Structures are given as C-alpha cells and as structure tokens.
Amino acid sequence: MVESTALEMRRTLTGTVGSNPTPSASFLNEPVLRSANAPRRRESPRLAKRMVMLVSLSLASSVQAKSLKSSGTKEAGQVTGGVVRTMRKKGQAASRHIAIRGFAAALWALAMSAAIFAPAASADTNDRLPDGQIARASGDGPVAAWYGRPTRRYRHGVLGDDVEGGSLLVVDSRGTRHEIVLSDEFVFEDITPRIADLDGDGSNEVVAIRTDMRAGAALAIYGLRYGALVELAATAPIGRPNRWLSVAAIADFRGEGRNTIAVVKTPHIGGILELYRLGDGCLETVRGPTTGYSTHRIGSRELTLALAVDLDGDGRPELVLPDQTLRRIVALDLSTGVSVRHEWPLPEPVAGRVVATAPGVLRVPLESGRHSVLRTRGPSP
Numbered sequence: 474m475v476e477s478t479a480l481e482m483r484r485t486l487t488g489t490v491g492s493n494p495t496p497s498a499s500f501l502n503e504p505v506l507r508s509a510n511a512p513r514r515r516e517s518p519r520l521a522k523r524m525v526m527l528v529s530l531s532l533a534s535s536v537q538a539k540s541l542k543s544s545g546t547k548e549a550g551q552v553t554g555g556v557v558r559t560m561r562k563k564g565q566a567a568s569r570h571i572a573i574r575g576f577a578a579a580l581w582a583l584a585m586s587a588a589i590f591a592p593a594a595s596a597d598t599n600d601r602l603p604d605g606q607i608a609r610a611s612g613d614g615p616v617a618a619w620y621g622r623p624t625r626r627y628r629h630g631v632l633g634d635d636v637e638g639g640s641l642l643v644v645d646s647r648g649t650r651h652e653i654v655l656s657d658e659f660v661f662e663d664i665t666p667r668i669a670d671l672d673g674d675g676s677n678e679v680v681a682i683r684t685d686m687r688a689g690a691a692l693a694i695y696g697l698r699y700g701a702l703v704e705l706a707a708t709a710p711i712g713r714p715n716r717w718l719s720v721a722a723i724a725d726f727r728g729e730g731r732n733t734i735a736v737v738k739t740p741h742i743g744g745i746l747e748l749y750r751l752g753d754g755c756l757e758t759v760r761g762p763t764t765g766y767s768t769h770r771i772g773s774r775e776l777t778l779a780l781a782v783d784l785d786g787d788g789r790p791e792l793v794l795p796d797q798t799l800r801r802i803v804a805l806d807l808s809t810g811v812s813v814r815h816e817w818p819l820p821e822p823v824a825g826r827v828v829a830t831a832p833g834v835l836r837v838p839l840e841s842g843r844h845s846v847l848r849t850r851g852p853s854p
C-alpha cells in the first residue's frame with residue numbers, strides 16, 4: 474500500500490494547466506516528481522475533518538440506504554462511500570450489493586479511507602485535468618464540475634493521452650466546493666463531466682465516466698445530499714480492463730419531461746447503445762441494448778460524435794450518431810423503442826461531432842477536412 478501510494482505520488486502530474494485546454498508536450502512527456510517539501514495532495518484529513526465527514530456520511534448514507542431498492546430489471550446500482558458497495562466476485566463481472574446503514578456505514582467509509590472516494594478539502598482549478606474543461610450550468614445543486622488530480626495510473630489512453638482524472642470537483646449553487654477523490658483502483662476516464670437535472674427535481678446532477686482499472690468503464694452519477702457530494706448511482710463496469718463507454722447525449726428522448734442518458738458502450742468494438750434513466754438509487758435501462766453504433770474515434774479528445782436534436786419538429790429529440798463503420802449517420806427515435814428515422818451514407822468516415830445548422834439540416838465533418846450536409850428532406854450530400 475505504501476509502495477503503491479509512493480508510486481502514485483511519483484506518477485501524479487504536477488504543473489500548472491491554467492485555462493489551456495490542450496496539454497503541452499512537456500506536460501505529457503515529463504511527469505514531475507513532487508519535491509519533499511511540496512504540499513501533499515493526499516494527506517490524511519485531520520481528526521476534526523474526519524468527524525465532520527463522519528456525520529455527513531452518516532446522514533447521507535442513512536437516507537440513501539433507505540431509498541435503495543433491488544430489482545432484476547435495474548442496472549446494478551453502485552452507491553459507494555459506505556452506503557452500498559459493489560462487490561465483484563473473483564474472476565467474474567457479476568456483482569452483489571451490500572447495504573450498510575447509518576452510522577456503521579460512515580465508520581466503514583472511514584475505515585476504508587480512500588477505498589473508492591473520500592471528500593477532500595484542498596484542490597483548485599489549477600489541479601484540473603490538462604485537457605479538461607469546466608462544465609457549467611444554472612439552477613440548484615452542482616453548477617460547475619471538472620476533473621482534478623490528473624494521473625497516469627491507468628494506461629488505456631483512448632482519449633488522446635493516458636492522463637485521466639483522479640477526482641471530481643464540483644461547485645454548488647451556494648458557492649461551496651466539493652471533491653470526490655477516487656482510490657488508486659479507479660480513474661475518471663473522461664475529459665469534461667456533464668451537468669443535467671436527471672430526476673426532474675430542479676437540482677442538477679453530474680454525469681461522469683468512472684473506470685475500474687480491473688473491470689472497465691461505468692456510468693456514474695453524482696449529486697448533493699445533505700450538503701455533501703455523493704455518488705447517487707452507477708452502472709456495473711463493462712467487465713474487463715481497457716473497455717470504455719461514451720456518453721452519447723443527454724436529452725428527454727422519451728418525451729416524458731425528464732432527461733435520459735444515451736450511452737454507447739465499447740464504441741470502438743461493437744458499439745452497444747443503451748438509454749438510462751436515473752431511478753431511486755440506481756440507473757434503469759429504458760432502451761436497448763442494441764449494437765452497431767459508435768460515438769468516438771480511438772485517440773480522439775472529442776468525447777462524442779453524437780447529437781440530440783429534434784429533426785422532425787415533434788418536440789422529442791432524435792439521437793443522431795454514426796454506425797460502427799463511421800461511414801453512415803443514423804437518426805434514431807428513442808421515444809418508444811430504438812427505430813431508425815433517417816440514415817445517410819457518407820463518402821468517407823466521419824471525423825467530428827455532428828452539428829445541426831438549421832431545422833432538419835446536419836453538418837458532418839469528414840476525415841479529409843471536408844464536410845457533408847445531411848437533410849431530412851430534399852437532396853442529400
């Protein structure tokens with residue numbers, strides 16, 4: 474543990490990233506050793522801070538444990554931090570959940586120290602992921618979110634480099650800063666988080682891609698409970714290392730007045746599309762799985778090529794995204810199933826995010842630097 478911590482300390486990248494969204498070559502190639510007298514980022518909280526954390530976790534975990542329900546139709550909810558932990562059987566992707574309530578849950582969280590995450594007091598925007606942006610939103614709950622504590626401990630490297638987030642930082646509508654720090658077995662394999670109200674209560678949630686280095690990526694939802702930033706729900710990880718998922722788009726795809734999350738798992742190999750809704754302590758699959766789609770090119774910092782847009786003016790957005798070949802764009806209606814409303818062949822692979830330029834008109838960047846203009850009626854490209 475000491476060795477792994479020391480290794481992580483050596484791997485932890487320092488350096489000021491400021492507002493430059495593009496990491497410099499020197500930053501990527503020259504990890505900096507922290508000097509002996511430099512501040513340590515992973516210092517253990519002092520006793521008083523631990524007591525505050527204890528009380529907060531106790532309150533939050535008590536409420537969440539009561540709200541947790543198990544259902545065979547629901548994706549494996551993973552509320553960590555002592556409330557519910559996903560326990561993976563050795564050699565299997567299957568998981569089971571243990572609910573630990575109230576005060577005992579908080580004790581468990583503290584005993585595990587940095588098991589999955591732990592609130593931390595010191596972090597600022599200068600510690601953010603070098604190519605990450607700060608997501609911003611209006612309303613209550615989280616209004617700004619970004620990834621911090623960049624780390625190279627996970628060498629998958631499909632998002633432009635192998636520098637991933639070690640923590641999630643959030644500022645809420647009252648101006649309070651929160652941070653969730655992952656343990657050494659996890660990273661945020663993501664660049665910029667997303668903020669949206671997923672359950673329609675007027676308070677925002679944060680949508681993140683959190684990867685278990687032994688079991689691959691998962692969709693994870695964070696929100697405020699009793700003033701503390703906690704994980705509200707997560708899918709089970711894909712099941713093996715070096716397997717990523719993409720958040721294609723977040724929109725009210727079902728026309729029910731509440732946002733859902735379109736996800737493409739393993740977008741480079743198979744592309745499994747699923748639509749999730751935030752339920753009571755879990756993420757529910759409401760559409761899919763259906764295969765053959767893609768939202769990402771390996772090595773690209775463009776996290777999603779997809780777009781949610783109402784192409785036919787019926788008030789419900791369609792999901793527009795490439796198929797696995799990247800040479801075809803489809804518009805899917807997800808309101809009652811997964812049905813193709815439009816499809817367009819491309820003369821060459823798509824190279825960037827689809828953009829709506831007018832009602833029923835899409836612009837698609839291509840590999841050669843040209844673009845295709847797609848229309849729901851009239852001439853195609």
Ligand SMILES: [Ca+2]
Nearest residue numbers: 670671672676
């Ligand atoms: Ca909400």
Ligand SMILES: [Ca+2]
Nearest residue numbers: 783785787789
């Ligand atoms: Ca529509």
